[in-house]
Amino acid sequence: MALDAFDVATTAVREANERGVPLKLIGGQAVRLLCPLFPHRARTDQDMDFASVSSARRPVMDFFAARGFVGDQRFNTLHGDRQMYFTTADGGVSVDVIMDRLNMCHVLDFRERIDRMPHTLDVTDLLLTKLQIVELNRKDLHDIVHLLSAFEVRDGDDVGAVGLARIGKVVCDDWGWWRTVTGSLDTLVRLGAGEHADLIPSARRFDPLAQAKRIREYCDACSKTFKWKLRSKVGERMQWYELPEVVGH
Numbered sequence: 001m002a003l004d005a006f007d008v009a010t011t012a013v014r015e016a017n018e019r020g021v022p023l024k025l026i027g028g029q030a031v032r033l034l035c036p037l038f039p040h041r042a043r044t045d046q047d048m049d050f051a052s053v054s055s056a057r058r059p060v061m062d063f064f065a066a067r068g069f070v071g072d073q074r075f076n077t078l079h080g081d082r083q084m085y086f087t088t089a090d091g092g093v094s095v096d097v098i099m100d101r102l103n104m105c106h107v108l109d110f111r112e113r114i115d116r117m118p119h120t121l122d123v124t125d126l127l128l129t130k131l132q133i134v135e136l137n138r139k140d141l142h143d144i145v146h147l148l149s150a151f152e153v154r155d156g157d158d159v160g161a162v163g164l165a166r167i168g169k170v171v172c173d174d175w176g177w178w179r180t181v182t183g184s185l186d187t188l189v190r191l192g193a194g195e196h197a198d199l200i201p202s203a204r205r206f207d208p209l210a211q212a213k214r215i216r217e218y219c220d221a222c223s224k225t226f227k228w229k230l231r232s233k234v235g236e237r238m239q240w241y242e243l244p245e246v247v248g249h
Contacts, residue, residue: 030120038201149204176229176240
């Protein structure tokens with residue numbers, strides 16, 4: 001019987017946690033683990049995505065090797081300080097491990113926050129990995145809606161909540177981050193009240209659209225740095241985001 005990637009991924013992070021290896025789920029599987037009562041989005045692929053830190057590169061490699069995963073030696077040698085790649089022996093399940101920072105439309109550094117939660121990246125950081133996407137698709141909206149339906153938006157930076165202080169530290173220092181996050185929140189509110197209203201789970205603890213509006217208001221109200229203000233004068237005349245780099249395995 002084929003392996004279920006979600007079962008393999010959750011087993012891996014639990015075993016890693018027990019052994020002190022900083023390995024955390026990210027992406028849709030992390031959202032599914034954190035929101036078990038909500039409908040998870042259908043997946044046909046067998047990929048698993050994790051976060052870790054470059055200081056634990058060797059323990060991560062040893063951990064996967066001990067469980068029968070095969071590392072891509074060339075890729076891991078060239079890129080292992082920022083990303084590592086493994087597969088099961090039959091190639092049926094693939095594993096990406098992002099190290100230290102997620103580098104997509106924007107850069108999110110999570111090195112100092114890797115141990116905030118036992119099995120996933122911190123809730124606020126997970127949310128930011130989705131809000132930093134310039135062109136959201138339905139699966140991204142699904143994940144954002146579910147996180148905002150399950151976890152309360154709060155002042156500060158409490159573990160197990162969406163922390164406005166963490167969001168503010170990211171978006172109030174960088175106009176590009178601010179522009180993308182606020183645009184994503186506006187898109188979420190518009191589509192969540194319209195054509196994608198079906199994504200809002202009936203078992204929600206919080207109103208995701210109201211919470212999105214609160215984050216949006218905070219992003220506008222928080223104190224901006226001099227660097228932010230300088231960049232804001234240029235605005236959209238200069239591209240404020242990067243196109244995600246696709247690194248071949």
